[in-house]
Amino acid sequence: MKRFIPETRAVNVVKRFTCDELAELLTAYLEDALDQPSRDGMQAHLSCCEGCGRYFEQFRATINVLGDQPQEKLPAPVRDRLMSAFRERHRHHS
């Protein structure tokens, strides 16, 4: 397992993550559900580690592709049936 070791140790209150730990936290990171030290640690790791940077891009690309699924409609007969059910009910109630 590849470990990310920052060049300087001067930075405090920044959590350090291994590549695998980072991968596991990507959704939390994207949802803004991490505390500040973890967030900073993720950013520090991502800016230095090429593999994780690419993995993160792929992770986001996956989310984009998921949002690009084709439009799917109710079959016309079902839609028609529901429209008449709605019309019917209102007629009875008014």
Add this chain to the structure above:
Amino acid sequence: MGSFEGGGLPPDDIVVSALRAGDEAMFAALLDTWSRGMLRVARSYVSTDHSAEEVVQDTWLAVIDGIDAFEARSSVKTWVFRILVNTAKKRGVRESRTLPWSAFEQDGGPFRGSAQGGPAEFAAPWPTPEGEALAAEVRVLIAEALGRLPPRQRVVISLRDVEGCTSDEVCEILEISAANQRVLLHRARTAVRGWLADYYESVKQPE
């Protein structure tokens, strides 16, 4: 009688009073906006497209019947999707493809890590899906990938990433905690990323 395309739906109080007043354009707008996501969610619980359509149809009939009694304790969308989930679960039980919610606790098993290709193996760059042909293939792959996910992961990722629901909405619809929602979503995304990576690897042009 307006069109809601592109502009999104009006606020809930307007939606509810329009439905109560029998505004067909409003009902049609809801049908056309939410049915797609409803079909996807229904498919996580039942075995055929036909069953999924029936679940969606029964849900809308329940909405028509229930709108007068709707108490605005949740958003209209959450209310509709909760009816859907309950209808789909019942239907799933009858089909005995049932996946009682508690039985999928193994969805919450340990992170599969590099089994799906973690960053440690230095993820290769993906091609830009510029060609329509590639984009179409990727859409098919995504549809298959969703079908391969454990049901709870499938419902969550369908609602969040395919349909664009917020995490609050998903938690309310499925009655799960934010942390649980995040774990399921993350496992699902990780699995789908792994399948996409395999696919891109397989179509890579030899140099």
